[in-house]
Amino acid sequence: MSAKTTYKWIGSSPVRPDGVDKVTGRANFGADHSEPGMIYGKVLRSPIAHGRIQSINLTPALQVPGVLAAICGDDFPDADAVQGMSSGESPADMRDIARNVMARDKVLYHGHPIAAVAAMSPEIADEALKHIQVTYEALPPVLNLDQAMAKDAPLLHEDQITRGLPKKPTQASNIAAVLNLKRGDLETGFSQADIIIEETYTTPTAHQGYIEPHAVIARCNEDGRAAIWCCTQGPFVVRSLSAQVLGWDMGRIKVTPSEIGGGFGGKTTIYLEPLAVKLAEKSGRPVKMVMSREDVFRATGPTSASRTHVKLGMNKAGKITAADVKLECEAGAFKGSPMQTACMTALTCYDLENFNITGYDVVVNKPKAAAYRAPGAPLTAFAVESAIDQAAKRLGLDPIDIRLNNAAKEGTVAPYGAKFPPIGLVETLQAAKAHPHYCAPLKPNQGRGIASGFWFNAGMQSSAAINLNENGTATVITASPDIGGSRASMALMTAETLGIPYADVNAIVADTEAAGYCDVTGGSRTTFATGRAVIMAAEKVIVSLRERAAALWELKPEQVEWRDGQAHPDSEASAGADIKPLSLAELALSAAKTGGPISAKASLTAQGAGGGFGTQICDVEVDPETGKTEIIRFTVIQDAGKAIHRAYVEGQLQGGAVQGIGWALNEEYIYDEKGCMQNASFLDYRMPVALDLPMIDTVIVEVPNPNHPFGVRGVGETPIVPALAAVANAIDSAVDARMTDLPINPPKLLKQLSTA
Amino acid sequence: MSKQHITTTLNGEPTEFLCDTRQTLLDTLRNELRLTGTKEGCATGDCGACTVLLDGKATCSCLVLGVEAEGKDIQTIEGVAHEGELHPLQTAFLNNAALQCGVCTPGIIVAAKALLETHPNPTEKEVRYWLSGNLCRCTGYDKIIHAVMDAASAMRGEQP
Ligand code: FES
Ligand code: FES
Numbered sequence: 001m002s003a004k005t006t007y008k009w010i011g012s013s014p015v016r017p018d019g020v021d022k023v024t025g026r027a028n029f030g031a032d033h034s035e036p037g038m039i040y041g042k043v044l045r046s047p048i049a050h051g052r053i054q055s056i057n058l059t060p061a062l063q064v065p066g067v068l069a070a071i072c073g074d075d076f077p078d079a080d081a082v083q084g085m086s087s088g089e090s091p092a093d094m095r096d097i098a099r100n101v102m103a104r105d106k107v108l109y110h111g112h113p114i115a116a117v118a119a120m121s122p123e124i125a126d127e128a129l130k131h132i133q134v135t136y137e138a139l140p141p142v143l144n145l146d147q148a149m150a151k152d153a154p155l156l157h158e159d160q161i162t163r164g165l166p167k168k169p170t171q172a173s174n175i176a177a178v179l180n181l182k183r184g185d186l187e188t189g190f191s192q193a194d195i196i197i198e199e200t201y202t203t204p205t206a207h208q209g210y211i212e213p214h215a216v217i218a219r220c221n222e223d224g225r226a227a228i229w230c231c232t233q234g235p236f237v238v239r240s241l242s243a244q245v246l247g248w249d250m251g252r253i254k255v256t257p258s259e260i261g262g263g264f265g266g267k268t269t270i271y272l273e274p275l276a277v278k279l280a281e282k283s284g285r286p287v288k289m290v291m292s293r294e295d296v297f298r299a300t301g302p303t304s305a306s307r308t309h310v311k312l313g314m315n316k317a318g319k320i321t322a323a324d325v326k327l328e329c330e331a332g333a334f335k336g337s338p339m340q341t342a343c344m345t346a347l348t349c350y351d352l353e354n355f356n357i358t359g360y361d362v363v364v365n366k367p368k369a370a371a372y373r374a375p376g377a378p379l380t381a382f383a384v385e386s387a388i389d390q391a392a393k394r395l396g397l398d399p400i401d402i403r404l405n406n407a408a409k410e411g412t413v414a415p416y417g418a419k420f421p422p423i424g425l426v427e428t429l430q431a432a433k434a435h436p437h438y439c440a441p442l443k444p445n446q447g448r449g450i451a452s453g454f455w456f457n458a459g460m461q462s463s464a465a466i467n468l469n470e471n472g473t474a475t476v477i478t479a480s481p482d483i484g485g486s487r488a489s490m491a492l493m494t495a496e497t498l499g500i501p502y503a504d505v506n507a508i509v510a511d512t513e514a515a516g517y518c519d520v521t522g523g524s525r526t527t528f529a530t531g532r533a534v535i536m537a538a539e540k541v542i543v544s545l546r547e548r549a550a551a552l553w554e555l556k557p558e559q560v561e562w563r564d565g566q567a568h569p570d571s572e573a574s575a576g577a578d579i580k581p582l583s584l585a586e587l588a589l590s591a592a593k594t595g596g597p598i599s600a601k602a603s604l605t606a607q608g609a610g611g612g613f614g615t616q617i618c619d620v621e622v623d624p625e626t627g628k629t630e631i632i633r634f635t636v637i638q639d640a641g642k643a644i645h646r647a648y649v650e651g652q653l654q655g656g657a658v659q660g661i662g663w664a665l666n667e668e669y670i671y672d673e674k675g676c677m678q679n680a681s682f683l684d685y686r687m688p689v690a691l692d693l694p695m696i697d698t699v700i701v702e703v704p705n706p707n708h709p710f711g712v713r714g715v716g717e718t719p720i721v722p723a724l725a726a727v728a729n730a731i732d733s734a735v736d737a738r739m740t741d742l743p744i745n746p747p748k749l750l751k752q753l754s755t756a
Numbered sequence: 757m758s759k760q761h762i763t764t765t766l767n768g769e770p771t772e773f774l775c776d777t778r779q780t781l782l783d784t785l786r787n788e789l790r791l792t793g794t795k796e797g798c799a800t801g802d803c804g805a806c807t808v809l810l811d812g813k814a815t816c817s818c819l820v821l822g823v824e825a826e827g828k829d830i831q832t833i834e835g836v837a838h839e840g841e842l843h844p845l846q847t848a849f850l851n852n853a854a855l856q857c858g859v860c861t862p863g864i865i866v867a868a869k870a871l872l873e874t875h876p877n878p879t880e881k882e883v884r885y886w887l888s889g890n891l892c893r894c895t896g897y898d899k900i901i902h903a904v905m906d907a908a909s910a911m912r913g914e915q916p
Contacts, residue, residue: 015850022858023846025793025833029859032792123778209893211797211805212859261795261859262893293798484856484894647853651895655856658896682802682891690884690897 009496010710013647016488017507018259027259030215030231035286038217039068041279042125042289043272044115044132045299046107049141049365049675050154053105053114057133061117064131066124069282071275072115073104077247084244092269096334098245100368101274107136108156108333109367110676111298113271118279118287141365141675145307145328148174148362156333156363176335177361179343181415189322189354193313197390201383201740203724204668205305205330208372209659209687212261213296218276219286226277228255233263234520235479235512238273245274253277256511257481264659265371266301268520297680302669303372304337305330308346308383314391318402322354323347327380329361332368337361338376341456344416345721346380348454349425349613350406355415365675371522373656374455374717378663378724382742385451385725390738399450399729400433403615408454414611424639424703425452425613431699432615437635445622446632447734452615453721457714458523459606463516464533466494466541468598472585474498476507476537479515480530484655484716485648489527490534492644493710497538499565500584516603524714527644528705529606535709540600548594549582608707612718614638616657618726622735627750629665629731635697641705641713653719654696660723662688666743764825766791767835775822782806784822785832793833793862797891804890807863808832814870816889833862836869845869845907854903856894864890868904876912880905 021027058070073079079098098104103114115132119125142148142156155172162169164178190196216230226248232238235255243250260267272289280287291300306329313322325346331337343359392399407429408414410422432438432450442448465477476490487507495502509515518530546560549567553560559573566581568574591598619633636653643649666686670678679685704711724742732738737752759774766789775784782799785791785808797803799818806817809831836843845865848854855861864887871878871886878886883904884897892900 013853016853018858019850019855020842020846022855022861023842023849023865024837025791025862027858028792029795031796032786034790123776210857210859211803211891211893212795212857213797259859260857261797262857264893290796293800293803485853645853647899648856651853651856651899654896654898655894656896659893681800682798683800687891687893688896689888689891690901691888693884693897695880695901696896696898 007496009492009502010642010644011646013645014488014502016485017491018482018487029212029259029261031290033217033229033258035217035219038286038288039118039120039283040122040125041116041118041276041287042122042129043113043275043295044129045295046103046110046112046114048107048136048138049110050139051107051136052139053103053107054135054137056115058115060131060133061128064124064128066120067117067128068285069118069279070115071278071282073102075278076102076245079104082244092336094244096336097241097269100334101245101271109365111295111367112333113299116275116279118283142174143364143671143675145330145362148364156365160335160363174363175360176331176363177339179340179359180357181343182356183352183415184354186322186324186354186356190313192315192321194316195391195394196311196313197387198311199387199390199740200307200309201386202307203305203379203382203742205302205366206663206667206669207297207301207685208264208266210262210264210266213291213293214271214300215290216272216276217286217288218273218280220277220281225252226280228253228273228277229258230255230273231258231260231267233260233267233481233483233522236517237268237520238270239512241270242273242277246277254511254513257509260481260483263483264373265375265522268371268522271300293682294680297685298677299367301370301372302332302367303375304369304379306342306379308380310383310387312387312391314395316395318395318397318405320350320352320406323352325357325380325384327359329359329376329379330364330366331361332366333363334368335361335363337369342376342380345377345454346384347415349408349452351408351412357415373659373720377453377455377721378660381451381453381721382724382728385722386728386740389449389725389729389732400429403452404429421610421706422703423611423613424701427701427703428452428613428615428637428639431637431701432617435617435635435699437617437633437697442619445624445734447620447730447732449618449726449729449733450615451722451725451729452613453718455524455612455717455721457528457609457612458525459529459609460519460523460525461605462518462530462533463601463603464530464537465516465601466537466599468541468588470588470591472500472583472588473504473506474500476505476534477510477515478530478534479510479512479518480526481521482509483521484652485645486521486526488648489531489644493531493534494538497535498541498584499563516601524612524716525609528609528708528712528714531644531712532606532708533602533604536602536604537600540602541598544598544600545584545587548587548591551594552582552590553579610641610705610707610713612639612713612715614718614722616722616726618730620727620730620734622731622749624735624753627746627753629744629749631661631693633694635699636719637699637701638715638718639701639703639713640715641708642702642711643700644710644712646700649700649715650698652716653698656716656719657696657723658688658693660720661727664724664727664742664744666745668743760823762823762826764827765829767831777821777823779822780818781820781822781825782817785817791832791834795859795862804867805860805863807866807890809866809870812870814867831866833866836865843869844910845904848903848907848910852899852903852906854895854899860890860892864892864900872908872911876908878908
């Protein structure tokens with residue numbers, strides 16, 4: 001496969017197929033669907049962060065008039081019997097998922113579900129929750145890394161043995177896993193260094209912050225089949241996980257993905273779905289469940305708090321001689337923080353001879369971490385990119401040059417072992433250097449920060465179908481939920497491949513029984529992997545079209561060429577003959593006579609997603625009186641391989657960077673000493689608003705990915721990775737304050753300024 | 757609890773409905789009138805996804821009771837397009853790719869409409885200030901601000 005460079009549709013920015021529905025309020029999101037006879041489910045959540053459940057009595061709740069069903073852990077198969085790993089971006093243990101959606105013997109965080117009811121109205125359901133009687137034996141909560149790893153720490157899971165150590169320990173621990181990656185020799189590397197930077201960096205628990213709370217409607221039919229309608233990044237994943245938690249055969253469940261109001265990784269798993277199915281089964285009525293914003297904060301999402309220790313050796317020329325990285329990462333109540341990907345990405349921007357990376361996955365009494373945009377990568381990038389900035393400052397070198405000195409390129413072997421195909425880090429650094437932003441003048445208290453970042457991008461499984469309509473238009477069907485304009489990119493790739501106008505293609509997202517299997521919309525994989533399935537299906541359609549034209553012309557299909565949306569006889573066949581080309585529309589119209597309707601399907605496991613690299617330039621102004629940081633200019637530069645829908649690629653770059661800015665400056669979970677989150681609302685968990693930001697400039701670099709016909713790499717996740725350090729580096733450049741603990745909120749920065 | 761009978765004008769049409777006295781206007785619109793274009797992001801007045809115009813003023817419908825709408829004029833996202841034609845804001849949002857997931861979009865369009873009705877020529881800063889009660893987690897706001905500025909200029913009759 002090779003990427004050509006001129007296209008008719010690829011790289012343009014047309015209106016998305018679902019656009020009108022979304023600007024008129026017609027699009028149906030998770031909570032917008034209704035079923036006749038529908039009732040409302042609510043969840044009772046643990047009021048304590050750590051405890052053993054002694055008893056649950058649902059009977060008083062069932063006696064509240066209007067209550068039709070009540071459930072608890074006993075209504076599901078024994079969690080120990082639920083084994084296996086989930087598919088998806090961050091694979092998780094099914095036994096943990098089963099226990100996370102409904103507590104069994106223990107509650108492990110404030111907000112952990114312990115029971116649920118369904119009633120005629122949401123108000124009655126709320127009332128009924130108050131009548132459920134639960135007794136607990138409260139246990140001391142474990143709320144941070146130090147508490148969790150302390151000798152004699154209370155254990156969340158008495159059977160958890162640390163994995164990944166050379167010798168299997170005999171004692172249970174809150175450390176779920178340890179990972180080590182290394183190359184070369186640290187001692188030699190550090191002995192070659194002229195300077196050594198050594199620092200510890202910390203990041204808080206933060207949330208994906210999608211605006212749409214989780215919502216589900218479930219219906220159980222008399223024949224034992226169930227239908228789930230929900231907002232998810234992956235309907236097939238919901239089907240498989242829900243079936244396993246319920247102990248059902250998966251074939252009994254159909255999942256219809258609604259429109260989805262943001263996910264960022266947080267909707268790649270399940271929470272309410274099996275509960276709604278169980279309540280629907282018990283009550284005989286369709287059940288709607290919608291989380292409150294407080295529930296969303298307390299019981300879904302968050303990404304891990306982390307602590308990264310970096311020791312970096314560098315010579316005077318600005319070459320890294322050795323790097324030692326130690327990461328400790330909170331997983332929440334169950335193992336599976338993004339420690340592994342955080343370790344794998346930590347030093348991936350650089351070509352290093354000597355390094356050592358160690359990661360610890362540590363359970364604490366907080367909600368189970370879920371994937372969040374480039375899971376884990378921002379944690380270590382914040383640390384490593386800050387340390388590199390410190391080194392540049394110490395050596396008096398340009399922060400872009402110092403990165404260029406060490407940058408990974410084609411042929412570099414990444415710390416996790418892969419040898420890079422063509423990648424675009426150097427190109428993003430060069431584009432940053434050439435950008436007018438990089439030499440724009442700065443005023444007092446203003447500063448400029450640079451940081452780079454990497455995300456793997458995923459491939460995984462996808463399917464697509466294309467049906468030609470009798471008027472020559474095409475419908476593309478996939479099961480990849482559209483979170484940011486993917487219908488438009490599927491339609492663009494179809495139009496380009498078939499050679500028909502974009503306006504003649506409609507792209508839809510279908511349910512698990514109408515579409516072939518697709519893994520989640522996540523891992524920045526949809527335009528790459530589902531896109532490849534779409535292109536493969538379009539190529540099969542072209543094969544049919546050539547056959548149909550050949551039949552009409554009484555030629556062999558090999559004698560027919562497909563160009564610009566038309567069948568042409570090849571030069572030999574057309575020599576001397578006056579054969580007019582046949583358009584796709586003409587062939588579609590005559591399809592009944594040439595073999596029937598024209599359609600094609602394709603499925604694949606996509607390999608070779610091509611790594612995504614980006615570099616960002618951030619300017620800030622710090623108010624020394626208040627410690628408030630204002631972002632005054634921001635430029636996101638990223639290798640997209642090839643941008644299919646330009647404006648939506650820019651949108652990913654802008655949105656990702658702004659999530660990183662929020663994480664750097666404001667966002668954090670605040671807990672009291674009992675493990676109760678104190679700021680579970682958008683008022684107190686403050687995400688960036690329009691007034692906090694300038695326009696976000698973007699530069700799309702295109703180093704084509706050889707594994708995609710148009711050269712696509714994923715773009716969605718990389719832009720959050722550099723942003724945290726870009727902000728911190730800019731603050732240091734503005735006011736000479738090296739901030740190593742996020743978020744860099746005004747009180748913290750003011751304190752640092754006053755002690756300096 | 758017995759329901760109250762409420763008389764309003766909804767998207768230009770006289771509309772009566774029954775609602776529980778505890779129900780917010782947001783829940784009344786979504787659950788009783790089945791107008792689900794208005795979204796709930798928080799139910800505490802912090803995200804703006806539920807923005808409607810109440811007597812022309814941008815209002816979080818999650819902070820108002822259904823019964824408080826008695827005698828009032830309510831405009832929701834469903835009433836923004838008129839007689840089969842999109843409002844210039846809607847067109848500008850589409851042309852600027854100013855939505856990714858689109859769940860914030862109804863609230864933002866309704867809030868921006870209120871802005872442009874009173875301030876036909878806002879500065880970027882004014883648009884940012886006005887929309888600061890509307891959270892968008894996907895876009896970083898850049899394209900939203902561009903869309904509102906474009907719509908303003910289209911509504912002033914300027915050539916793009
Ligand atoms: S739902 Fe009303 S402001 Fe968020
Ligand atoms: S487009 Fe998703 S929240 Fe705004």
